[in-house]
Amino acid sequence: MSIQDVAKVAGVSKSTVSRIINGQPGPSAQTVRTVLRVMDQIGYKPRPLSQRPGVRKAGRERISTGTIGLLMLDEGHLRYPQMFAEMLCGVSSAIADQGMNLLFAEVKKHDRVPPLVKRMQVDGLLLAGSEVDDHVITGLQPLPKVWLTSHSSLDNDQVLLGNEAVGRIAAEYFLNQGKSRLVAVKPPSRFSVYAHRVHAFRYIAEMAGAKVTVLGEDYDPVLHEHLPERDRMPAFYRMIARQFKSLSPQPEGMFVPSDHFTAELYPIFIEEEINPMTDVMVVSCDHQTNFLTGLKPAPVTIDLGIRVIGRRAVEQLLWRINHPGEARNVQLSVTPMIVEPE
The missing domain is CATH 3.40.50.2300 (Response regulator)
Known part of the structure; x- marks a missing residue:
């Protein structure tokens, strides 16, 4: 099976299938769902990133999809939109520096997990949220993860506010x-x-x-x-x-x-x-x-250094992806700074 086969069955162009596989913008949500469903039906699996054309960055030996997921597991980003925007800037700039793609989703219930995550078509996840549905976490277990907020589970790395x-x-x-x-x-x-x-x-x-x-x-x-x-x-x-x-x-x-x-x-x-x-x-x-x-x-x-936290979380996640055998979890915090009024 090939991209051409997926495109033919889905009724779209080869370039559209390629953009969806690589997490690039353009295709509508309906088209993405159709293509993913066809890929599942005919048993097509994209080649790992390491086998695709292009130059790979050093330290990314275990990167396969070139996509990182950022999942918001509660409504904290709605309560504090400026903090979320700064964190997102840090995350997105660090991912762009790596030439990778960012998948963002709000996932408050297990049935809202994005299809790419369910299909393990992301290399790892950044998680944010304090009030979290345990069923969601259970469904994410196979993937490397780094938390951006405090969480009761100590099973994953964390990059937190100090x-x-x-x-x-x-x-x-x-x-x-x-x-x-x-x-x-x-x-x-x-x-x-x-x-x-x-x-x-x-x-x-x-x-x-x-x-x-x-x-x-x-x-x-x-x-x-x-x-x-x-x-x-x-x-x-x-x-x-x-x-x-x-x-x-x-x-x-x-x-x-x-x-x-x-x-x-x-x-x-x-x-x-x-x-x-x-x-x-x-x-x-x-x-x-x-x-x-x-x-x-x-x-x-x-x-609080929110942008720094976002960037550092991406770095820690890439490290975790490339060191799957390291049993010890890592917890980092970013030192805050006083800002006096002008």
Whole structure:
């Protein structure tokens, strides 16, 4: 069987079949499904990349399809679109440097796994998501994988945000500014990342002799359960503002573990006659300009190096593909950096 046979049965040109096999843009989704179905029916399997025309890059001896899959396993990319866009830039540029193709898909259920992945027509996968359907993971098991987000499974390599480092960097920044009366805001969230950042902040600051109060630490969501959902977080922030005002002496620095929360907290603090960056220095996190634009004065924030994480994840995945016999998993983190307002 050959490409010509696939093209004839599918009713398309040979060049169309070639583009689909190589993961190149152009063919419609319906055409891709038709060609893949025909390939399966007649038993045609493309030649490995190593046997196709063209020059292969060093260190890619085990690359066979020339395609890497990036699968989003929850809605995190919708909640934080700027972070996702930066990560995608890092991933896509690293893959382009290798002369490879990128397959992107949102896969929240096992029946949404792309046909190319089911058919093992990708060399490996980059995975992102904290709330993951275990059935999806089971279906991906044969392929080399690298996680871009924290996950309960330790069965694969990970290239992660330096969440503990975020807390340390924030604490050290305040201490270097001579601030020793500090607060941290612990938002009510099902994502443990914020709690990790706050915990590290408190530990490092207190070890250095600073006094740290965690606002919202004992918050019970039942307290505002009677409110419409859209009013619950504003009510939480007002409670935080009043807790802040009750502290004596007044705190000198406040750590908020995400720019998303900082953007919501600012106007409520101002309503409560607390002026961020004037009455209290604010260090936020994520360096997400879509949240920080309009905040006056702008807070200090922490850049997580999302693009670097994307590029490093591709490098780690290629290493894993070329070292299938290495039993030990690798976990890497990228060091965040302070970004002061201009």
